[in-house]
Amino acid sequence: MSLPIIKVHWLDHSRAFRLLWLLDHLNLEYEIVPYKRDANFRAPPELKKIHPLGRSPLLEVQDRETGKKKILAESGFIFQYVLQHFDHSHVLMSEDADIADQINYYLFYVEGSLQPPLMIEFILSKVKDSGMPFPISYLARKVADKISQAYSSGEVKNQFDFVEGEISKNNGYLVDGKLSGADILMSFPLQMAFERKFAAPEDYPAISKWLKTITSEESYAASKEKARALGSNF
Amino acid sequence: MSLPIIKVHWLDHSRAFRLLWLLDHLNLEYEIVPYKRDANFRAPPELKKIHPLGRSPLLEVQDRETGKKKILAESGFIFQYVLQHFDHSHVLMSEDADIADQINYYLFYVEGSLQPPLMIEFILSKVKDSGMPFPISYLARKVADKISQAYSSGEVKNQFDFVEGEISKNNGYLVDGKLSGADILMSFPLQMAFERKFAAPEDYPAISKWLKTITSEESYAASKEKARALGSNF
Numbered sequence: 001m002s003l004p005i006i007k008v009h010w011l012d013h014s015r016a017f018r019l020l021w022l023l024d025h026l027n028l029e030y031e032i033v034p035y036k037r038d039a040n041f042r043a044p045p046e047l048k049k050i051h052p053l054g055r056s057p058l059l060e061v062q063d064r065e066t067g068k069k070k071i072l073a074e075s076g077f078i079f080q081y082v083l084q085h086f087d088h089s090h091v092l093m094s095e096d097a098d099i100a101d102q103i104n105y106y107l108f109y110v111e112g113s114l115q116p117p118l119m120i121e122f123i124l125s126k127v128k129d130s131g132m133p134f135p136i137s138y139l140a141r142k143v144a145d146k147i148s149q150a151y152s153s154g155e156v157k158n159q160f161d162f163v164e165g166e167i168s169k170n171n172g173y174l175v176d177g178k179l180s181g182a183d184i185l186m187s188f189p190l191q192m193a194f195e196r197k198f199a200a201p202e203d204y205p206a207i208s209k210w211l212k213t214i215t216s217e218e219s220y221a222a223s224k225e226k227a228r229a230l231g232s233n234f
Numbered sequence: 235m236s237l238p239i240i241k242v243h244w245l246d247h248s249r250a251f252r253l254l255w256l257l258d259h260l261n262l263e264y265e266i267v268p269y270k271r272d273a274n275f276r277a278p279p280e281l282k283k284i285h286p287l288g289r290s291p292l293l294e295v296q297d298r299e300t301g302k303k304k305i306l307a308e309s310g311f312i313f314q315y316v317l318q319h320f321d322h323s324h325v326l327m328s329e330d331a332d333i334a335d336q337i338n339y340y341l342f343y344v345e346g347s348l349q350p351p352l353m354i355e356f357i358l359s360k361v362k363d364s365g366m367p368f369p370i371s372y373l374a375r376k377v378a379d380k381i382s383q384a385y386s387s388g389e390v391k392n393q394f395d396f397v398e399g400e401i402s403k404n405n406g407y408l409v410d411g412k413l414s415g416a417d418i419l420m421s422f423p424l425q426m427a428f429e430r431k432f433a434a435p436e437d438y439p440a441i442s443k444w445l446k447t448i449t450s451e452e453s454y455a456a457s458k459e460k461a462r463a464l465g466s467n468f
Binding site: 052053055070072073074075076077080081098101104105107108109111112113115116119120123126127130136139140142143144146147150151158159161162165 | 286287289304306307308309310311314315332335338339341342343345346347349350353354357360361364370373374376377378380381384385392393395396399
């Protein structure tokens with residue numbers, strides 16, 4: 001059965017980069033349909049014509065024989081679909097059911113457990129840097145710190161400790177000692193967390209080494225070039 | 235092949251209820267291993283012995299012949315695993331690939347898109363009700379409102395509008411006009427949002443009716459009784 005026509009609906013400065021990396025690593029042919037954020041850094045209305053939530057990435061898959069089109073949203077689901085339908089030689093997935101389960105677990109884990117506390121820390125960092133006048137800025141910082149203590153900073157540590165343990169147990173990768181779809185999907189939030197200082201690389205040597213290893217893949221460099229050409233800065 | 239021994243590691247006041255409902259609706263035999271939150275409303279350390287993140291629900295599956303045990307975490311992944319391995323007559327899943335994809339999409343969507351803005355609104359509501367003295371309480375409320383406007387209230391509306399549209403298009407259910415695993419998993423965040431007034435039922439008639447319909451299932455009542463017996467209040 002021939003591979004379908006694959007299109008990535010791409011919004012700059014979004015987590016869509018990971019999907020390019022996945023498809024490039026699997027040497028799949030695809031087209032990028034680029035969208036630009038508006039002045040308020042929001043996704044443009046055109047994306048809502050593709051999927052009612054108007055978010056990126058969206059994966060469009062069109063059957064070459066029937067012409068039937070399918071639009072897929074949610075990065076975890078898109079990754080699962082691509083690995084299931086297009087990774088026939090199990091380059092980034094596994095034929096072993098237990099290993100496949102571990103990879104699929106991370107496709108849910110990244111948004112279900114890792115992303116939420118990082119998102120709160122990100123929002124609170126924006127509150128602290130929002131340039132409000134004194135004394136409001138001082139109080140806003142106090143409120144933000146209280147929220148962080150109660151809801152997110154401890155949880156970020158929990159999640160990083162967990163991932164550090166899993167990578168250490170699996171010879172430098174998340175699952176089974178080799179690169180899988182889980183590593184590609186998990187790369188972004190962990191990179192961002194280090195960059196935004198929500199966690200310190202020196203506290204997590206296994207994660208730091210893992211990020212260096214996986215981002216030295218040729219496919220990472222190739223998709224980074226494509227993303228840059230579309231206006232994303234790295 | 236005989237069904238394995240199934241255990242639900244259950245923490246009171248958690249989203250674990252949905253898993254009981256799923257298993258009950260599929261008439262699966264399972265055991266509940268209950269855990270109580272500590273004085274700070276945190277999960278007890280015993281849960282960390284089952285899975286390093288120490289969260290609930292956890293599903294324990296043990297092969298009756300080999301005795302081999304598997305611990306599954308992340309509600310979306312647990313639902314997908316149960317539907318794939320134990321719902322052989324497709325009571326809450328579908329043999330049709332497109333319909334199965336739609337159900338699987340929601341298993342990712344609920345944590346990837348719906349839960350995050352609701353979580354922010356929940357945290358901000360706690361900040362507003364935190365009983366800080368005036369004028370700090372006044373300023374904290376101002377900060378919380380700004381965060382809500384910038385990051386969550388609009389997004390809650392986006393998600394509710396989307397779900398309202400999907401239920402309206404699918405004869406009162408999320409997918410294919412009948413009850414599926416997607417409805418059970420999606421029930422909790424939407425119920426909570428109405429209860430906490432992050433969205434008004436009268437603005438979303440299709441979601442309101444859908445909640446009444448699915449919670450009138452016998453399996454809902456049965457698992458609610460079990461949860462109550464374990465100390466959960468509804």
